Amino acid sequence: MQNFVYHNPTAIVFGKGTIATLAERVPKDVPVLLLYGGGSIRRHGVYDQVKAALAGHSRVVEFGGVEVNPLHETCMKALEKVREHGVGFILAVGGGSVLDASKYIAAAACLEGIEPWAILTSGGAVVQRALPIGTVLTLPATGSESNGNSVISRRETQEKLAFASPLVFPVFSILDPETTFSLPAKQVRNGLVDTFAHVMEQYLTYPAAAPVQDRFSEGLVQTLIEVGPRTLSDLRDYDARAGFMWAATLALNTLIGCGVPQDWSTHMIGHELTAFYGLDHAESLAVVMPGVWRHQIERKRAKLAQFGQRVWGVDSAEAAIEATEAFWQSLGMPTRLRDYGVDADEAARRIETRFRQRGTVLGEHGNLDPAAVAAILRLRA
Amino acid sequence: MQNFVYHNPTAIVFGKGTIATLAERVPKDVPVLLLYGGGSIRRHGVYDQVKAALAGHSRVVEFGGVEVNPLHETCMKALEKVREHGVGFILAVGGGSVLDASKYIAAAACLEGIEPWAILTSGGAVVQRALPIGTVLTLPATGSESNGNSVISRRETQEKLAFASPLVFPVFSILDPETTFSLPAKQVRNGLVDTFAHVMEQYLTYPAAAPVQDRFSEGLVQTLIEVGPRTLSDLRDYDARAGFMWAATLALNTLIGCGVPQDWSTHMIGHELTAFYGLDHAESLAVVMPGVWRHQIERKRAKLAQFGQRVWGVDSAEAAIEATEAFWQSLGMPTRLRDYGVDADEAARRIETRFRQRGTVLGEHGNLDPAAVAAILRLRA
Incomplete structure (x- = not known):
């Protein structure tokens, strides 16, 4: 066996009805970015459950529209919102694409003097800090809910690159299998x-x-x-x-x-x-x-x-x-x-x-x- | 499947030669209690490796003599040392007994107005805070290196009780299989x-x-x-x-x-x-x-x-x-x-x-x- 370091600090909250625990797990003392994809979370009721759990959080900013194979260009629009509102916590609700996007945005928000795309071209080496992330997973597949990996595409160059950093492991991830029942x-x-x-x-x-x-x-x-x-x-x-x-x-x-x-x-x-x-x-x-x-x-x-x-x-x-x-x-x-x-x-x-x-x-x-x-x-x- | 929360924040550092990484992992800004057992760590060379790795740490207090089936009475003696020196981090070096003792001591050190034995009789419910713990494991068996469990015996009452708390998971645990070669x-x-x-x-x-x-x-x-x-x-x-x-x-x-x-x-x-x-x-x-x-x-x-x-x-x-x-x-x-x-x-x-x-x-x-x-x-x- 090779030497290794194993460190996975993500708390997994697994099971029916667990979205309600967002009320305690999402910090109340900083503005929160609620990040999601193309709107499917509205159809299967997850959006309503999340909003209900966050009812006690006064500063929630929404950004929807993260696409499958999340685009750099979209993430940069979300980053503008993060900066505009002084966001201190990102709640990613969706599948691996939304979660991967949240990691890129979380790391980009803390970069100083470096173009965000360098996070991808360096494989994550330039990441020194990141905003904390929580997730509600609605599609089992990528493992992004409990690792520090992210894959981002860039439309203008037809590139798809990955990065990894221990700093973008989600603080917690909520996995309610029932939220995935409406998946095609x-x-x-x-x-x-x-x-x-x-x-x-x-x-x-x-x-x-x-x-x-x-x-x-x-x-x-x-x-x-x-x-x-x-x-x-x-x-x-x-x-x-x-x-x-x-x-x-x-x-x-x-x-x-x-x-x-x-x-x-x-x-x-x-x-x-x-x-x-x-x-x-x-x-x-x-x-x-x-x-x-x-x-x-x-x-x-x-x-x-x-x-x-x-x-x-x-x-x-x-x-x-x-x-x-x-x-x-x-x-x-x-x-x-x-x-x-x-x-x-x-x-x-x-x-x-x-x-x-x-x-x-x-x-x-x-x-x-x-x-x-x-x-x-x-x-x- | 039942609902569950899985959260294991312990970093596992596994492999040959990994004790040397204590130099970076043990905090330098607080006094450290080096806790161990009956002296076997001196025989198999682990003590020397630990001391060498901690050479840059000026405030290391030692307490040896934790027995197999660690005793409340012994832990209370170690607790006196913790209080005397204002210890802020416990490094437990040994098998499950030493690690279990370190958890009891770490929790007892932060109790206020309650007798330490209440940690055991309450199963851990009274634990509100604990000193951070690092471990060097020399005997694979108990899993104590990566959980919040501890079993302590009390001589005067012939009792052996367990407690568990998420607050006493080690921050890190070093597992070098070579340190276990001298085990009987x-x-x-x-x-x-x-x-x-x-x-x-x-x-x-x-x-x-x-x-x-x-x-x-x-x-x-x-x-x-x-x-x-x-x-x-x-x-x-x-x-x-x-x-x-x-x-x-x-x-x-x-x-x-x-x-x-x-x-x-x-x-x-x-x-x-x-x-x-x-x-x-x-x-x-x-x-x-x-x-x-x-x-x-x-x-x-x-x-x-x-x-x-x-x-x-x-x-x-x-x-x-x-x-x-x-x-x-x-x-x-x-x-x-x-x-x-x-x-x-x-x-x-x-x-x-x-x-x-x-x-x-x-x-x-x-x-x-x-x-x-x-x-x-x-x-x-």
């Missing part, structure tokens, strides 16, 4: 595959003498296999949704990645498919990940075999890849570029060029150069 | 069984629609089954010890107990065996737990069967109990009262009487009255 099936499907991929990016590398991390990762995936079909077939099954929601948080709250090598190449390639072709984040992962595994099958064989044996009950690395892709398809997730009308050769050329420009090299061994990425994409035609 | 095999064996029992007290109740918690619990036990014999047969196997150490922390850092019923009856009965007969804590658990399971086999059958199937590959609740007891015995742990020279009838009578006096009722269904406890003990003759 497609978003539930996306969240399931996103969560699955998060686990695998931390697990599917090479054996590293980390037995607990392996078992926890396998347990999260086994949970998704168990509750995924149930939560899709009955969108109001509380137990299934609660199991999924808690799994999604634990998949990316930094715990299972402690002390092990990690491989985020699927995410890095997937981000480009989203930026160039507009695939949903989870769709891009479902397309790319089997390609990374097949391309790297010799280096990943030991772990793929363990995964196959313990999770799928199959006896080879190849069978483990097939079982995983078949499971995602069974959830209604297309897994090939052609399913999205994307020409694999074109995608390979564009992304290879961009990674060459950036000098991007991926994989737990640092051996996936831009040419290898192009080869992976061609495997996914 | 018996303490390693005890730590393995203690960890195993911690998992089972949170897991082995009845199905509660908590699939992640079940998988994580099973994964921790599977890890112990995998690394336990290895870490006992080669006391300096880093990988095996590291796997065990991380499992011990995660077994009782409150994570796997989120949202599920729990049954701490084995611990409550075991504490009395320690108080009356001096069994090691882990020994008492190994004696009592199979008795609780057999006595409650109908109510626990579904979960015992799941445990047997997923962990042991056996097909009945009875076989799961047998496999568990056999595993503990394979680690060199005697599991019967006669193995410790204790008369089961006498123990049953004494503990039944004490529980009657206290009005103690145990178990996840609240159905284990003092007569049932006596019956359990007689099963373990």
Whole structure:
């Protein structure tokens, strides 16, 4: 096992009716920015619950309209509100996009003498302080409710970049599975595959003498296999949704990645498919990940075999890849570029060029150069 | 799944050579109490590493001599030192006993107008503030390095009581598996069984629609089954010890107990065996737990069967109990009262009487009255 530091200070408040606890958890002595997305929180009643809980808070400023794949440009408008009202606490209500945006705004609000976009181009290194954040999560998927990660897109440059900082972990996150009952099936499907991929990016590398991390990762995936079909077939099954929601948080709250090598190449390639072709984040992962595994099958064989044996009950690395892709398809997730009308050769050329420009090299061994990425994409035609 | 709040703010610093990071983590602006046990930290070199890391700290007060099953009487002597020197931070170096003592001292130091023992008799309810604590763990077992629990004994009354408070979670805990290499095999064996029992007290109740918690619990036990014999047969196997150490922390850092019923009856009965007969804590658990399971086999059958199937590959609740007891015995742990020279009838009578006096009722269904406890003990003759 590698040395590690594990520190996750976010308080998780989980269960039915927990939005009401905002009344005590949101500070009353500073103006609060209530940040949300395109208005779906009004439809499913979360907005009303939040407003009721904040009735005793006199200084709440609202900013709605954070989009899926949150834009730098939108966050900068929210930042103007933060400055105008002297906001001291951000309450993000929504899915990973709203939460990611809140982290960018919280860090940007405390920057001095640096352009906010530098937070992304530095990967978070320039963040020295941030406003405190609380969240109400309405879409299980990204783990953003309990980590310091954020992904922001910039329209003018067609870029999608990530940053991480221990300073933007939410102080608290409220997870009420009932708030997710009105999600369309497609978003539930996306969240399931996103969560699955998060686990695998931390697990599917090479054996590293980390037995607990392996078992926890396998347990999260086994949970998704168990509750995924149930939560899709009955969108109001509380137990299934609660199991999924808690799994999604634990998949990316930094715990299972402690002390092990990690491989985020699927995410890095997937981000480009989203930026160039507009695939949903989870769709891009479902397309790319089997390609990374097949391309790297010799280096990943030991772990793929363990995964196959313990999770799928199959006896080879190849069978483990097939079982995983078949499971995602069974959830209604297309897994090939052609399913999205994307020409694999074109995608390979564009992304290879961009990674060459950036000098991007991926994989737990640092051996996936831009040419290898192009080869992976061609495997996914 | 039941509603829950999960909040574990302790930073875990894990791995080789991490004691040196005390230099940055221990505050320099307040006097520090360095608390330790019977002197074993001097033998295995930890004391020297700690002192070297604290070389830049001018105000370090030492208190050694915390015993196994830490005594109220000893903690009160340490409290005098805290008051005398205006201590503002406690650094606990040792196993669970030293860490538990540090929590009692940290809470007692901030009490006003109340006798410290009220912390124990109230279960922690009277704790309003506590000094911050850091720890260097030298014995994987209790999970005290990452929770708010503490167990303290009182010599004059032959009592052993527990308290819990969110205010006594350590700020940080340093876990260097190499510091545990000089532990005697018996303490390693005890730590393995203690960890195993911690998992089972949170897991082995009845199905509660908590699939992640079940998988994580099973994964921790599977890890112990995998690394336990290895870490006992080669006391300096880093990988095996590291796997065990991380499992011990995660077994009782409150994570796997989120949202599920729990049954701490084995611990409550075991504490009395320690108080009356001096069994090691882990020994008492190994004696009592199979008795609780057999006595409650109908109510626990579904979960015992799941445990047997997923962990042991056996097909009945009875076989799961047998496999568990056999595993503990394979680690060199005697599991019967006669193995410790204790008369089961006498123990049953004494503990039944004490529980009657206290009005103690145990178990996840609240159905284990003092007569049932006596019956359990007689099963373990």
